[in-house]
Structure formats: C-alpha cells, structure tokens
C-alpha cells in the first residue's frame with residue numbers, strides 16, 4: 361500500500377513538471393513579417409508566431425482571408441503596427457476577435473506628412489483633391505501619418521519594448537525570460553544604429569538623395585539625413601498622377617540623382633519607367649515593408665543591414 365502511494369506521488373510529480381516543460385507556446389498573431397520577426401526575437405521558445413502578411417507581400421493592399429480570421433480568434437495575443445498601416449478590415453477583425461490587441465508603435469511620435477515632410481506635402485495635397493470621392497474617411501489616416509517606423513532602429517527600441525510589454529501582459533510567468541531577450545535585442549538595435557550612422561556619415565551630403573516606389577523611408581531619412589523621393593505616398597493604395605511622375609522625373613534630372621531603387625513588395629514598373637526616362641540605372645531593390653522569402657532579409661536586422669549597404673553603395 362505504501363509503495364502504491366509513492367508511485368502515485370511520483371506520477372503526480374512527473375506530470376506536474378512535464379506540464380511545465382512542455383507547456384504549449386503562446387499563440388501570437390502579428391500583422392506583418394517585420395513585426396513577426398521582432399516578436400519571435402523577444403518571445404523565443406515561449407511563443408508561436410503566426411504572421412498574416414508574409415515576406416515580400418504588401419500590407420497596405422492586403423486582403424484578409426478566412427484563415428486569418430481563424431488564426432486571430434485562436435490566438436492569445438494580436439500585435440499590430442498601428443498608425444494606419446494595417447487595412448481597416450484587418451483592424452476591425454482584430455478588434456472583433458475578443459483577443460487582446462496591442463499596437464506596438466504606442467508612444468512613438470509619428471512623422472506627420474502634412475507638416476514635417478514638405479517635399480511630400482504637394483503629393484498628398486493634390487491627391488486628396490483628385491480622389492476625394494473614393495474612400496475619403498480613411499484617407500487622412502492612411503496618408504497623413506507615416507507608419508513605417510521600422511526604418512529607424514532607434515525607434516525600433518520602443519517598438520521592441522512594446523512587444524515585450526504585450527507578451528508580459530498576456531504571459532506574466534515569462535516576464536524574466538522576455539525581459540532578458542528584450543535587453544539583448546535592444547543592444548543589437550543600438551549596434552545596428554551605430555553601424556548605419558558610421559556608414560552614412562561617409563556619404564557626401566549632396567549625394568544623399570534616393571528614389572523609391574513609395575514613401576516608406578521617412579524615418580530612415582529623418583535619422584540619417586537622407587532625402588527620399590517617391591512617386592507614391594506613404595501607402596501603395598493610390599496610383600500617382602502623371603503630373604507627380606513628371607515632377608519626380610525633372611527632379612532626378614536637375615539634382616543628378618543616381619540612387620534609384622525598386623521595392624520587394626511592389627510592382628517595379630513605375631520605378632523602371634522613371635529610370636528609363638531619366639537614363640538612370642536601377643541601383644537594385646530595397647526591402648521596404650516586408651522581409652524576404654530568401655535569406656537576404658530573413659530578419660529585421662538582416663533587412664536593415666541589406667538596405668543600408670545597398671543605399672550607401674548607390675549614393676557614393
């Protein structure tokens with residue numbers, strides 16, 4: 361009898377500890393691949409990250425699927441970029457899922473395109489007149505505030521902190537684990553910024569001008585004093601007008617801009633047409649709003665390094 365009690369106790373102890381060790385990872389849904397990577401870096405083995413808008417995909421024009429809705433409902437936490445980056449249907453679906461939703465740009469002062477970026481002011485202004493008949497209410501959201509915060513590794517420290525805070529809220533038992541991984545990641549982000557600052561510091565100020573397809577690099581521009589031109593605004597939703605394209609073409613000619621990039625998430629035809637008309641060679645592509653399917657931008661840090669290297673080569 362005594363022996364069976366010991367067996368019972370033993371069985372209980374084994375069960376208890378194996379449950380602790382084999383506890384299922386926390387299912388977390390992230391809206392796009394860059395945020396998915398940051399969440400994986402901080403969440404480590406305690407999380408299972410599912411990302412809605414995958415590598416090389418464009419979140420601005422993403423169509424939500426029924427699988428996405430199911431993933432959101434089955435998760436314990438939904439992380440969004442915020443600042444109008446996610447489409448309204450995605451934002452609504454997240455809110456209606458009854459799962460905690462966090463926007464990881466919380467506390468970051470966004471670039472307001474109508475006041476801070478005068479070279480974009482004209483585009484956006486014209487645009488709101490040209491297309492005021494279609495989706496006019498979400499319009500200001502999408503076009504006034506720049507959501508591409510990840511293109512500044514300094515702001516990414518706040519972003520990463522917000523990811524960690526959200527994970528701790530939902531999984532307080534993992535607090536020490538998340539905090540430790542966060543502080544390692546913060547260090548990597550600091551090194552990334554230091555490295556990028558050193559590289560860009562060697563580029564003469566007059567050469568720091570770049571053309572891309574849409575305005576995804578406002579935060580990089582602000583941090584490292586580079587001017588980015590783009591036929592499209594901060595969203596890829598609306599096509600640029602012929603007048604906007606003509607203005608960009610004359611600017612490239614007048615200022616002898618030679619750094620011209622397509623983007624991994626976008627049809628390259630517009631940039632190719634501008635390059636053809638100005639006789640400028642395309643310098644390559646940049647990873648603007650998504651990681652890559654291949655290894656060149658498999659993580660956020662890889663992506664940022666790739667972009668800095670490509671930009672500095674083209675601006676020499």
Ligand SMILES: [Zn+2]
Nearest residue numbers: 576594595649
């Ligand atoms: Zn974008």
